Amino acid sequence: MPVSPNQGSTGGGTLVTITGTNLSNTTKVSFGSKLATNITQVSPTQVTAVSPSGTGTVGITVTTPGGTSNPVPFFYVGAPFKSSLDTTAGPLAGGNTVTLNGTGLSTATSVSFGGVTATPTVNSDSSLSVTVPAGAAVGPVPVTVTTAGGTNNGLSYTYLDAPTIATLTPASGPTSGGAAVTIIGTELDTTESVTFGGTPAPFAIINATTLTAVTPPGTAGTADVVVTNPAGSDTAVAAFTYVAVPGI
Numbered sequence: 064m065p066v067s068p069n070q071g072s073t074g075g076g077t078l079v080t081i082t083g084t085n086l087s088n089t090t091k092v093s094f095g096s097k098l099a100t101n102i103t104q105v106s107p108t109q110v111t112a113v114s115p116s117g118t119g120t121v122g123i124t125v126t127t128p129g130g131t132s133n134p135v136p137f138f139y140v141g142a143p144f145k146s147s148l149d150t151t152a153g154p155l156a157g158g159n160t161v162t163l164n165g166t167g168l169s170t171a172t173s174v175s176f177g178g179v180t181a182t183p184t185v186n187s188d189s190s191l192s193v194t195v196p197a198g199a200a201v202g203p204v205p206v207t208v209t210t211a212g213g214t215n216n217g218l219s220y221t222y223l224d225a226p227t228i229a230t231l232t233p234a235s236g237p238t239s240g241g242a243a244v245t246i247i248g249t250e251l252d253t254t255e256s257v258t259f260g261g262t263p264a265p266f267a268i269i270n271a272t273t274l275t276a277v278t279p280p281g282t283a284g285t286a287d288v289v290v291t292n293p294a295g296s297d298t299a300v301a302a303f304t305y306v307a308v309p310g311i
Contacts (some may be wrong), residue, residue, distance in 0.1 A: 065081075065082050065083075065135065066079050066080065066081050066082075066123055066135050066137060067079070067080050067082075068211065069135075069136065069137055069138060070137065070138040070139070070140050070170065070211045071114050071137070071138075071139065071140065071211055071212075072114075072139070072140065072141075072142065072211065072212050072213040073116060073117060073118055073139045073140065073141050073142070073212060073213075074116050074142070074213060075113070075114050075115045075116035075117065076113060076114065077113065077114040077211075078101075078111060078112075078113055078114075079099075079111065079112055079113070079114055079123070079137070080105075080109060080110075080111050081109065081110045081111070081112065081123065081125060081135075082108060082109050083108060083109075083125065083132065084107075084108060085107070085127065085129060086104070086106075086107055086108060086109065086110050086125060086127065087104070087107045087127065088104070088127050088128055089102060089104055089110050089125055089126065089127050090126050090127060090128070091125075091126045092110065092112040092123065092124070092125050092126075093122075093123065093124045093126070094114055094115055094117055094121050094122075094123055094137055095117060095121030095122060097115040097116070097117060097121075098115065099112035099113055099114060099115060100112070100113045100115065101113040110125060114137070117139045118139050119138075119139055120136050120137070120138050120139070121136070121137055121139070122134025122135060122136060122137070123135045123136075123137045139212075140167065140170055140210065140211045140212035141167050141212045141213075142167065142210070142212045142213035142214070142215050143165055143166065143167040143168050143171065143208050143210045143212060143213070143214075143215045144165045144166045144167055144215060145163060145164075145165040145206070145208055145215055145216075145217055145218050146164050146165045146166075147163075147164045147165075147218070148161050148162070148163055148164075148206065148218055148220060149161060149162040149163075149164070150162075150293070151219070151220055151221060152220065152221040152222075152223050152253060152292075152293040152294070153195055153220070153221075153222070153223065153293050153294060154222070154223060154224075154225065154293070154294035154295060155197065155198050155200075155201055155222045155223065155224055155294065156197050157176075157194070157195040157196045157197040157198060158194065158195065158197075159194070159195050160192055160193070160194050160195070161192070161193060161195055161220070162186075162190060162191070162192050163183075163190070163191050163192075163193065163206070163208065163218070164189060164190050165189060165190075165208070166188065166189055167188065167210060167212055168185060168187075168188055168189060168190065168191050168208065168210065169185055169187070169188040169210075170185075170210040170211035170212065171183050171185055171191050171208055171209065171210045172209055172210065172211075173208075173209045174191070174193045174206065174207070174208050174209075175205075175206070175207040175208075175209070176195060176196055176198065176204050176206055176220055177198060177199065177204025177205060177220075178204075179196040179197070179198070179199070180196070181193050181194055181195065181196045183208075191208075195220070198222035200222065201222050201223060201224055202221065202222060203219045203220065203221045203222075204219065204220055204221075204222065205217075205218070205219060206218040206219065206220050222294075223250060223253055223292060223293055223294035224249070224250045224294055225250065225292065225294045225295030225296065225297060226248055226249065226250040226251055226253075226254060226290045226291070226292050226294075226295070226296070226297050227248045227249045227250065227297050228246060228247075228248040228288060228290055228297050228298075228299040228302070229247045229248045229249075230246075230247045230248075231244050231245070231246055231247075231288060231299065231302050231303055232244065232245045232247075234302065234303055234304060235303065235304040235305070235306050236278050236303070236304075236305065236306065237305070237306055237307075237308060238280060238281055238282065238283050238305045238306065238307050238308065239280055239308070240277070240278045240279045240280040240281065241277060241278065242277070242278040243275060243276075243277055244275065244276050244277070244278060244303070245273065245274075245275050246273070246274050246275070246276060246288070246290065247272060247273055248272060248290065248297070249271065249272060250271065250292060250294070251268060251269075251270070251271055251272060251273060251274045251290065251292075252268055252270060252271040253292040253293060253294075254266065254268055254274055254290055254291070254292050255291050255292055255293065256289075256290075256291045257274070257276045257288070257289070257290050257291075258287075258288070258289045259276075259278050259279055259281060259286050259287075259288055259303055260281050260282070260286030260287060260303075260305075261287075261289075262279040262280075262281065263279065264276045264277055264278060264279050265277050274290075278303065278305075281305040282305060283305050283306065283307040284304065284305060285301035285302075285303065285304050285305075286301070286302075286303050286304070286305060287299065287300050287301060287302065288302045288303050
């Protein structure tokens, strides 16, 4: 007498299909010592019922005027607990993979990002990976995990646009580096790196449209300036000019 699914939430409420023989005129379905609700006679070989609350492993039995069946195991699963996301922000277009850590994740069937669902890859009971779906708008959204034990939320993921660079002031400085440059643009408050000619520069975020950076040493001539955040990068081609120190 197989049952599907054979596991469900400790809080009950799982619709279970029981398949067997001589199931006509079923009078009750029991999950251990508790009676199921909403019993529906589908056919002489199939009955559906909604599980009551419970814990651990219990036996499902079906009772008809002819007697009570043998028990078939049903496993109660606790609701998942999410502790962290390894990446909490990414591009509005989605497509990046994040790892979610927690407990009770082995039966995860879906992960929702602001109501948009994705199918995860379960790594273990404490870890799953999922490809982030495209978002509807820039900003934070709740992350929800659904397992056989129920649904849990509490984490947040932020959809971002890639940064843009509008202006650099000043636009030139010595080859020895050390020039303080103000960069104006958009989506700069999530900046992860700034480079001048491919060399990382120390930087400080002022707000979403402004950051400052200190130029690293460079070679005389123009250099590309690249600003990167979790959603991508923007390159200002030949935007900064390294000037050699005069010699006499």
